[in-house]
Structures are given as C-alpha cells and as structure tokens.
Amino acid sequence: MxxxxxxxxxxxxxxxxxEASAGDSHPRYQVCVEQCKETGCVKDKLAVDGPWYVQEPLYLQWDCQSNCRYHCMLKTENEREVLGTGPVKYHGKWPFKRVxxxxxxxxxxxxxxxxxxxxxxxxxxxxxxxxxxxxxxxxxxxxxxxxxxxxxxxxxxxxxxxxxxxxxxxxxxxxxxxxxxxxxxxxxxxxxxxxxxxxxxxxxxxxxxxxxxxxxxxxxxxxxxxxxxxxxxxxxxxxxxxxxxxxxxxxxxxxxxxxxxxxxxxxxxxxxxxxxxxxxxxxxxxxxxxxxxxxxxxxxxxxxxxxxxxxxxxxxxxxxxxxxxxx
Structure with missing residues (x-):
C-alpha cells in the first residue's frame, strides 16, 4: 500500500x-492581468527599460502570463485584506507566496x-x-x-x-x-x-x-x-x-x-x-x-x-x- x-x-x-475559482473570476483581477500582459505594469511594479517580469533574476523568472497572474493575485488579495475579507482561490489554487x-x-x-x-x-x-x-x-x-x-x-x-x-x-x-x-x-x-x-x-x-x-x-x-x-x-x-x-x-x-x-x-x-x-x-x-x-x-x-x-x-x-x- x-x-x-x-x-x-x-x-x-x-x-x-x-477550474474557474472565485479569485480569477473577479473582474478586478482579470483587468489587472490583461493590463499587465500589455504594459508590464502591476501596481507599483512599473516597466523600466522593458517589462518588470524580464528584469528579475533568471532563477526567479516565470513566463509572462504566470508572473502577471501571480502579482495580480497578490494585489487582489491585499485589497481583500484591507476590506476584511478572507483569501479565495485563483485557478483552483490558494494564493501562495513564492520563495x-x-x-x-x-x-x-x-x-x-x-x-x-x-x-x-x-x-x-x-x-x-x-x-x-x-x-x-x-x-x-x-x-x-x-x-x-x-x-x-x-x-x-x-x-x-x-x-x-x-x-x-x-x-x-x-x-x-x-x-x-x-x-x-x-x-x-x-x-x-x-x-x-x-x-x-x-x-x-x-x-x-x-x-x-x-x-x-x-x-x-x-x-x-x-x-x-x-x-x-x-x-x-x-x-x-x-x-x-x-x-x-x-x-x-x-x-x-x-x-x-x-x-x-x-x-x-x-x-x-x-x-x-x-x-x-x-x-x-x-x-x-x-x-x-x-x-x-x-x-x-x-x-x-x-x-x-x-x-x-x-x-x-x-x-x-x-x-x-x-x-
């Protein structure tokens, strides 16, 4: 066994x-992801000489979509925390912080x-x-x-x-x-x-x-x-x-x-x-x-x-x- x-x-x-979860179904999250993929900008992460997600160390790099989803998830969760609401799942997973x-x-x-x-x-x-x-x-x-x-x-x-x-x-x-x-x-x-x-x-x-x-x-x-x-x-x-x-x-x-x-x-x-x-x-x-x-x-x-x-x-x-x- x-x-x-x-x-x-x-x-x-x-x-x-x-499958689709409460977090990734939220319009604010979806708008954030689309904006990120187009401009390389999420909240305070501004594009300087190119998108932020290509400026990270090589061992930290993910693809554009994954990085955008991750940082938009963190942004959305921070907003939910301010409002006093608990965490929700994104694309079937809980919001984890990378190390x-x-x-x-x-x-x-x-x-x-x-x-x-x-x-x-x-x-x-x-x-x-x-x-x-x-x-x-x-x-x-x-x-x-x-x-x-x-x-x-x-x-x-x-x-x-x-x-x-x-x-x-x-x-x-x-x-x-x-x-x-x-x-x-x-x-x-x-x-x-x-x-x-x-x-x-x-x-x-x-x-x-x-x-x-x-x-x-x-x-x-x-x-x-x-x-x-x-x-x-x-x-x-x-x-x-x-x-x-x-x-x-x-x-x-x-x-x-x-x-x-x-x-x-x-x-x-x-x-x-x-x-x-x-x-x-x-x-x-x-x-x-x-x-x-x-x-x-x-x-x-x-x-x-x-x-x-x-x-x-x-x-x-x-x-x-x-x-x-x-x-």
Missing part, C-alpha cells in the same frame, strides 16, 4: 479541482523530506537483505521472495516524490504531466505488488500473468494522458479504482494473516486515514505559505518510516521461515 500510494491517489484527484521563485515552498520542502525518508527506507531495506539476513548459499541472493519487487517499489516511490517536489515548485503543463504520470505508475505497480504479496504469488510465470495486463493498462493510460488528452475525470476514475483495490487487499490480508507485524500495517492504515482529514479540511495557506496540503505532506514522513519498517519486518519473517524449511 504505502503512504506515497495515497499521495499519488490524491495527486490524481487534484486536477478535477483546477526564490518556488510556487509552494513548504510543500516542496516536505516533498523532499519524504523523498529522503523513502531513500532511507529503501537503503536500510537493501542493507538488511544483503548484509544482515542470510543469503542463499548457491546464488548469494536473498531468501525473501519479494526483495526485488520492494526494491523497485522504492525507486518508483522516490521518483514520484521527486516530481511532486518539481510540480509544487512550478505548476506548468510539463511538470503536471510528469507528476501525474509518476503517480499513476506508482499506483499501478503498487497494485501489482499488493496482489503478489497478499496472495503469496511466488511462481515467476504466475507473476508475469498478473503483472502483464496491469502494466499494459497503466502504460496505455499514461500515454493517453501525455500524448492525447490530460483527462482529469478519466484519470480520477483510474486512480481511485487502483487505489481502492489495493487498499482493500492489504486491509483484508491484515485481518486474516498471522504476521507478527500486522499491527504496523493497521497503524499505517489508521494514521493515513486520520492524516487525510487534512485534505478534507482544506484551508488557505497561513501567511501565504502553510496550507492543509503542506501539513498533510508533513504527516506522511513518519508514516513512511512505519511502512518501510513493516516491509523490513516482512523480510525478516519470511527469511526466517524459509531458512527453517531449508534446514
């Missing part, structure tokens, strides 16, 4: 929310911390497999039958967090597609892994039979999103279906297995469910930086640690059982 799985699922759902050109700096920071936690989990799992647990005498490979599958899961999870950080840094068409594609790839692979582990599929031919159709489906869906149409509604249905399927597999398996660390699996499920309340209780960013989504990213850090702890316990449990059978 994995905490990044749920993050990936929520990433799939974000797109359906990005060094980064669109959502706190979400980026927590995404990178999650990336670090995934790497720590993956590395400690690798060390456990090849340096702490016994290896098969003939092949020097782990006894744990799912070692390679979990190592690949770690790569996909880290890849997904990388593009999450990039997407929160700068929301453009390319970064959006990369974030969506990595999320879908992780969801699809996690579903395959959930089926193989919960049903204890160890035969290579059987694994191929399970994985092949799902890989074909996920690949086709990713190509459709990138090359034909970024269909938010279709993507939501696909992600929800894959997410719920594997969630149910892990929950049912935790209920029937005698695994000694199944309590960690239950803890991950419970903690994730509670953390998701932050996504439901959506509030504007405090001081323009910290919103519910950023805090939710923060909660995933300790949950990721617990998830990798369960994976390592599973490796120990299965290895001990396999060594006993060999003896």
């Amino acid at each position: 994995g905490i990044r799985l749920v993050v990936a699922l929520l990433s799939c759902l974000v797109g359906v929310l990005i 060094l050109g980064i669109q959502e700096p706190v979400s980026v920071a927590f995404s990178l911390l999650n990336l670090a936690m995934q790497f720590h989990g993956w590395l400690s799992f690798f060390i456990l497999l090849y340096h702490k647990l016994p290896l098969r005498p003939q092949t020097r490979k782990p006894y744990y039958e799912y070692a390679g599958l979990w190592l690949m899961y770690g790569f996909l999870a880290m890849n997904s967090w990388v593009w999450s950080a990039v997407f929160h840094s700068r929301d453009v068409d390319l970064t959006e597609k990369l974030d969506y594609s990595s999320a879908v790839a992780l969801l699809g692979y996690s579903l395959i892994l959930a089926i193989l582990r919960t049903f204890n599929v160890r035969d290579e031919a059987a694994r191929v039979m399970v994985a092949a159709p799902l890989i074909a489906f996920v690949t086709t869906h990713i190509l459709y999103l990138n090359l034909f149409k970024l269909d938010y509604g279709l993507n939501m249905i696909v992600c929800v279906a894959m997410g719920i399927a594997q969630l149910l597999l892990w929950v049912v398996w935790a209920g029937v297995t005698r695994h000694p660390s199944k309590w960690k699996l239950w803890a991950v499920v419970l903690a994730t469910s509670l953390a998701m309340l932050l996504e439901i209780y959506d509030f504007p960013p405090y001081k323009g930086y910290v919103d519910a989504h950023a805090l939710w990213h923060a909660t995933t850090i300790p949950i990721t640690y617990l998830w990798w702890s369960f994976i390592k316990d599973d490796a120990k449990f299965r290895t001990t059982d396999s060594v006993k059978k060999v003896k």
Whole structure:
C-alpha cells in the first residue's frame, strides 16, 4: 500500500479541482492581468527599460502570463485584506507566496523530506537483505521472495516524490504531466505488488500473468494522458479504482494473516486515514505559505518510516521461515 500510494491517489484527484475559482473570476483581477500582459505594469511594479517580469533574476523568472497572474493575485488579495475579507482561490489554487521563485515552498520542502525518508527506507531495506539476513548459499541472493519487487517499489516511490517536489515548485503543463504520470505508475505497480504479496504469488510465470495486463493498462493510460488528452475525470476514475483495490487487499490480508507485524500495517492504515482529514479540511495557506496540503505532506514522513519498517519486518519473517524449511 504505502503512504506515497495515497499521495499519488490524491495527486490524481487534484486536477478535477483546477477550474474557474472565485479569485480569477473577479473582474478586478482579470483587468489587472490583461493590463499587465500589455504594459508590464502591476501596481507599483512599473516597466523600466522593458517589462518588470524580464528584469528579475533568471532563477526567479516565470513566463509572462504566470508572473502577471501571480502579482495580480497578490494585489487582489491585499485589497481583500484591507476590506476584511478572507483569501479565495485563483485557478483552483490558494494564493501562495513564492520563495526564490518556488510556487509552494513548504510543500516542496516536505516533498523532499519524504523523498529522503523513502531513500532511507529503501537503503536500510537493501542493507538488511544483503548484509544482515542470510543469503542463499548457491546464488548469494536473498531468501525473501519479494526483495526485488520492494526494491523497485522504492525507486518508483522516490521518483514520484521527486516530481511532486518539481510540480509544487512550478505548476506548468510539463511538470503536471510528469507528476501525474509518476503517480499513476506508482499506483499501478503498487497494485501489482499488493496482489503478489497478499496472495503469496511466488511462481515467476504466475507473476508475469498478473503483472502483464496491469502494466499494459497503466502504460496505455499514461500515454493517453501525455500524448492525447490530460483527462482529469478519466484519470480520477483510474486512480481511485487502483487505489481502492489495493487498499482493500492489504486491509483484508491484515485481518486474516498471522504476521507478527500486522499491527504496523493497521497503524499505517489508521494514521493515513486520520492524516487525510487534512485534505478534507482544506484551508488557505497561513501567511501565504502553510496550507492543509503542506501539513498533510508533513504527516506522511513518519508514516513512511512505519511502512518501510513493516516491509523490513516482512523480510525478516519470511527469511526466517524459509531458512527453517531449508534446514
């Protein structure tokens, strides 16, 4: 299942929310954006030897439209604050303040911390497999039958967090597609892994039979999103279906297995469910930086640690059982 799985699922759902909002629908904001694009002037930012948005340092530069939207949003929000009204969304997003050109700096920071936690989990799992647990005498490979599958899961999870950080840094068409594609790839692979582990599929031919159709489906869906149409509604249905399927597999398996660390699996499920309340209780960013989504990213850090702890316990449990059978 994995905490990044749920993050990936929520990433799939974000797109359906990005539509006309109260902020960008306001005539004052629309006039400001049009004036900015024509004259390069927003309030006190006057054009001197060219528009202001080409005079900023290179690492801060966005395209003209994005910069105009950003500064007009700040101007509109300042006016709303004077009038005593609260923040509203613009183009489906809350009004965030940039730091060094980064669109959502706190979400980026927590995404990178999650990336670090995934790497720590993956590395400690690798060390456990090849340096702490016994290896098969003939092949020097782990006894744990799912070692390679979990190592690949770690790569996909880290890849997904990388593009999450990039997407929160700068929301453009390319970064959006990369974030969506990595999320879908992780969801699809996690579903395959959930089926193989919960049903204890160890035969290579059987694994191929399970994985092949799902890989074909996920690949086709990713190509459709990138090359034909970024269909938010279709993507939501696909992600929800894959997410719920594997969630149910892990929950049912935790209920029937005698695994000694199944309590960690239950803890991950419970903690994730509670953390998701932050996504439901959506509030504007405090001081323009910290919103519910950023805090939710923060909660995933300790949950990721617990998830990798369960994976390592599973490796120990299965290895001990396999060594006993060999003896």
